Amino acid sequence: MRSLDVEVLVVGAGLSGVGAACRLSRMDPAVSYAVLESRPALGGTWDLFRYPGVRSDSDVHTFAYPFRPWTGSDVLATGEAIRDYIRDTAAEYGVDEHVHHDQRVISAAWSSGAGRWMVKAETVEGLVEHTARFLYVCTGYFSYDTGHVVDFPGRAEFDGPIIHPQFWPEAFEPAGKRIVVIGSGATAVTLVPALAERGAEHVTMLQRSPTYVLPLPAIDRVGGLLHRMLPERAARRAVRGKNVLQNVGLFEASRRFPRAVRGALARANARLVGDDIVRAHFTPTYDPWDQRLCVVPDGDLFAAIRSGRASVVTDTVEAFTPTGIRLDGGTELEADAVVTATGLRVEVAGGIAFSVDGSPFLPHEHFLYKGAMFDGVPNLAVCLGYTNNSWTLRADLTSRFVCAVLEHLRATGTASATPRPETALDEGTPPFELTSGYLERSRHLLPKQGTAKPWTVRQNYFADLRLMSARRVDDGTLEFDPLPVRTPVLAAADRGRS
Structure with missing residues (x-):
């Protein structure tokens, strides 16, 4: 297995990683870069998730890359369409020629003397070590190997299959089966109508507590009008701008x-399914956008409920039985199959073991600079998208910022860029402010944020657009150093222990 020595090493070939590589090639076609991908195919999440009905849960025009606009008229897009879009984009920009598959990065060590990262990856042929000037981790924020699995009492007693959506069995046939879907998030509200449409006898969404559901038209009629009125390029920009404004506006309105x-x-829900069902099953105790809104195109979830092919039960699991699930409320749901849409397992930076000059560091012990880099750590960035908007909006801002940092390094002849706070930082809100269960379970794993810029981000695209501007790279906080670089990453922590 050949070792690589490149200027930029990107980890992950999903939506974020391919977008990052495209940005690098657009910045300078001659830049040397490589993409390491643990899986045998491009696509990341959209290659992994194959459950029925899988789709984007934010509008696809802002979910797509701004440099390669989405050409369809759908508001949301299927997982297959997104997967094809990522692969077509990689081919168009030549990124696919830079991807090295079946390489799982397990460690990354920065050497100040060499001014490079030494990155170890597992392959079928054994360990291989690569070197790079800059390391950009685009692995998302959840584990691809395991989802969040709840150890419900009596699981082993159930006679039918128990399926986690992250690992959907291709051979499973829902037709004629009574299926219980445990969960009420984006995956559950997608699965329920999709399984009903595929001929399930009945689908029950069993939720511990309600979630806000936002019905949207499946086709963007305003976008269609803009396309008829404007030249194609202007129409695409207008549609994207309209959707960004709508998304940011809804979030800010929900907060205020x-x-x-x-x-x-x-x-809106009552018009589609009736007041009684809304009061019983779609009225959360928290405010909108404390957790992510679940989008349903043309109200397909409510249509499945109205038809009688699906229903919602709000209760908690007492135990699995051989024929179904017994609830704490005393009733039993009969089931031939159970789908546990119980969430993701958060994993920051792909679970990579990092060190700087021989000293290990853990992401959760460090502060995020502009939501992209770690305090005291040179030439390392992570790509974290929005949880309250389209993931790609934020991911692309970060990739453009990384390119701006690289260009500044070239222009100044410096070797490394390291965020360094002038004074000790006070810890502020977590980088993801939502109270969703999968995030609440993982607060201890997330990097810290400060209380003021550039050590915190507002999760607002327009504010972040200014914060991440290329004109603000040399802001006095990001320190540019020539070789040799002295990087006492753990100095502050060591002083605190002494």
């Missing part, structure tokens, strides 16, 4: 006027 947004969502 939660009661009004709560009422609007309840009325």
Whole structure:
């Protein structure tokens, strides 16, 4: 297995990694870079997730790359369409020629003397070591190997299959089966109508607590009008801008006027499924956008409920039985199969073991600079998208920022870029402010944020657009050093222990 020595090493060939590589090639076609991907195919999440109905849960025009606009008219996009889009983009920009598959990065060590990262990856042929000037980790924020699995009492007693959506069995046939889907997030509200459409006898969504559901038209009629009125390029820019404004506007309105947004969502749902069902099963105790809204195109979840092919039960599991699930409320749901849409397992930076000059560091012990780099750590960036908007909006901002840092290094003849706070930082809110279960379970794994820029981000695209501007790279906090680089990453922690 050949070792690589490149200027930039990208880890991950999903939506974020391919987008990052495209940005690098657009910055300078001559830049030397490589992409390491643990799986045998491009696509990341969209190659991994194959459950029925899998789709984007934010509008696809902002979910797509700004340099390669989405050409369809759908508001959301299927997993297959997104997977094809990622692969077509990689081919168009020549990124696929730089991807090295079946290489799982397990460690990355920075050497100040060499001014490079030494990166070890597992392959079928054994360990291989690569070197790079800059390391950009685009692995998302959840583990591809395991989902969040709840050890429900009596699981082993159930006679049918128990399926986690992250590892959907290709051979499973839902037709004629009674299926219980445990969960109420984006995966569950997608699966329920999809399984009903595929001929399931009945699908029950069993939720511990309700989630806000936002019905949207499957086709963007305003976008269609803009395409008829404007030249193609202008229309695409206008549609994308409109959707960014809508997404940011809804989030900000939810934060400032939660009661009004709560009422609007309840009325929209009631028109599709009735007041009684909304009050019983779609009225959360928290405010909108405390957790992510679940988008349903043309209200397909509500249509499945109205048809009688699906239903919602709000209760908790007492135990699995051979024929179904017994609830704490005393009833039993009969089931031929159970789908545990119980969430993801958060994993920051792909679980890579990092060290700087021989000293290990853990991401959760460090502060995020502009949501992209770690305090005291040279030439390392992580790509974290939005949880309250389209992931790619933030991911692309980070990739453009990384390119700006690289260009500054070239222009100044410096070797490394290291975020360094002038004074000790106070810890602020977590990087993901949502109270969703998978994030609440993993707060201890997430990097820290400060209380002011550039050590915190607002999760607002327009604010982040300014924060991540290429004109703000040399901001006095990001320190550019020639070789040799002295990087006392753990100095502050050592002083605290002494």
